[in-house]
Amino acid sequence: MIIYGASGHAKVIIDIIKLMDGHSIDFVLDDDPKVKNLLGFEVKHQLTDDMKDEKLVLAIGNNLIRHKLANKLQQGYCSALIHASAVISENVNINEGSVVMANAVINSSTVIGKHCIINSGAIVEHDVKMEDFVHISPGSTVTGNVNIGKGTQIGAGATIIPGLQIGKWVTVGAGAVVLEDIPDFAVVVGNPAKIIKFNRIEDE
Structure with a gap:
């Protein structure tokens, strides 16, 4: 699973995933190139073709930004x-x-x-x-x-x-x-x- 957004909101989502059976985090994705790590997970900065089959969760608290990203990204999303x-x-x-x-x-x-x-x-x-x-x-x-x-x-x-x-x-x-x-x-x-x-x- 990919977490999109290296924010405080993402930290809470990481905690949730750690408690869920059958879920694991591959890495965190964020647009800020200065961010390299979040709670021990690698932060990458762009989606590549080899990631297209990975499920993604939008760890963005702002509703409008989350909406725009969901419309923009050609990616499958995780279940709740x-x-x-x-x-x-x-x-x-x-x-x-x-x-x-x-x-x-x-x-x-x-x-x-x-x-x-x-x-x-x-x-x-x-x-x-x-x-x-x-x-x-x-x-x-x-x-x-x-x-x-x-x-x-x-x-x-x-x-x-x-x-x-x-x-x-x-x-x-x-x-x-x-x-x-x-x-x-x-x-x-x-x-x-x-x-x-x-x-x-x-x-x-």
Whole structure:
């Protein structure tokens, strides 16, 4: 397996892989030529033809950069990586390239898209539908029957109440309490969460 990105996020993913049976790390890939090693793993700086059959995980915390890389790279992606301490219902569907970190909880009938991050201690309740490239930050809570659009970031410690529609490329600030639907590209903060501006993102 190749880890793309020699960042702090990659360090956490390395820890997850070390705890998973049947998974091993070949090397880390990063664009910065000054980075040579990450936690004892060699860092290379370009994909070559002999790597084309290797599975890859995008260890990039920024949703937009992760999205652009996934569209650019002609590479197969690994199945979901799940920390041994995560609690996940048998009725959950987690798609390729997604990562579930330590002490996260994902409850019944939830669907997680591709290249998502469910970060440390996050709670995703039952019947949540999450599109690709979403990041649920540490300690945040997404309650039941919430739909989250592509590329959205739920900030650390934020809470989303049940049944809401959260648009694509939304940013929910740390500690925000979301009580109503949020339109595409909105940035919301506070308790209750209010729109303060809109992201300018071209995602296609």
